[in-house]
Amino acid sequence: MKSWSCIENCGACCRFDLTERDDLSNILSSNDIALINSMSTKDGWCKHLDKSNKKCKIYESRPHFCRVNEFSTSFKGYLQNGDKFLINCCKQHISSIYGNKSNQMNAFKTAVTKK
Ligand code: SF4
Numbered sequence: 001m002k003s004w005s006c007i008e009n010c011g012a013c014c015r016f017d018l019t020e021r022d023d024l025s026n027i028l029s030s031n032d033i034a035l036i037n038s039m040s041t042k043d044g045w046c047k048h049l050d051k052s053n054k055k056c057k058i059y060e061s062r063p064h065f066c067r068v069n070e071f072s073t074s075f076k077g078y079l080q081n082g083d084k085f086l087i088n089c090c091k092q093h094i095s096s097i098y099g100n101k102s103n104q105m106n107a108f109k110t111a112v113t114k115k
């Protein structure tokens with residue numbers, strides 16, 4: 001069985017478009033949404049992402065919704081399907097940012113198969 005894993009040099013989930021995320025409306029608080037809006041730059045990427053290496057510059061103090069292991073338990077899909085849900089979420093993010101045939105997608109598929 002595949003296990004979810006984050007990969008280096010991705011950051012695909014650090015680009016926000018809340019207008020495309022109806023699924024978050026019941027999960028995020030108004031404070032969360034205000035924080036996300038304050039973190040988003042004009043091109044949609046989080047201002048805390050170091051674009052040169054796709055690392056979070058505030059990793060230790062990142063918001064709760066950036067902590068996958070913690071935040072995932074807010075989703076019915078995770079409670080029902082576990083890592084399969086997370087893997088699909090990452091694939092959607094990676095596909096929309098880098099494409100289905102990107103290096104990031106290949107690296108992610110390899111990472112979740114290896115574990
Ligand atoms: S999209 Fe998934 S693999 Fe990529 S940075 Fe986010 S959690 Fe990690």
Ligand code: SF4
Binds near residue numbers: 013015046057062
């Ligand atoms: S705070 Fe860090 S983990 Fe959260 S979206 Fe921004 S760069 Fe990504």
